[in-house]
Amino acid sequence: xxxxxxxxxxxxxxxxxxxxxxxxxxxxxxxFLVATIVxxxxxxxxxxxxxxxxxxxALIVVYFVIFNRYLGxxxxxxxxxAQR
Numbered sequence: 001x002x003x004x005x006x007x008x009x010x011x012x013x014x015x016x017x018x019x020x021x022x023x024x025x026x027x028x029x030x031x032f033l034v035a036t037i038v039x040x041x042x043x044x045x046x047x048x049x050x051x052x053x054x055x056x057x058a059l060i061v062v063y064f065v066i067f068n069r070y071l072g073x074x075x076x077x078x079x080x081x082a083q084r
Contacts, residue, residue: 014082021076026063031056 034056035046048056067074073083 009084010080010082014080015077018074018076018080018082021080022064022074023060025075026060027056030059030063034059 031046031048032041034052035041035048038052038055040046040048040052064074068077072078077083
């Protein structure tokens with residue numbers, strides 16, 4: 001039997017902070033992208049309703065899946081070193 005301690009993962013605050021920052025980053029960047037391409041830009045930013053809002057939601061889900069599964073973690077997880 002080994003007396004070695006299992007390695008500790010990242011701090012919980014790093015994981016939560018990374019998730020929140022990733023969501024806001026994806027929301028604003030992808031929101032502006034969708035609004036610019038399909039319409040919805042306003043003088044104050046963007047306003048997406050109906051299928052445009054569903055498209056944004058789907059792209060946010062794709063962002064998290066692609067980055068976590070294939071690219072080794074999302075942008076903020078890498079910056080905050082919150083990968084497990």
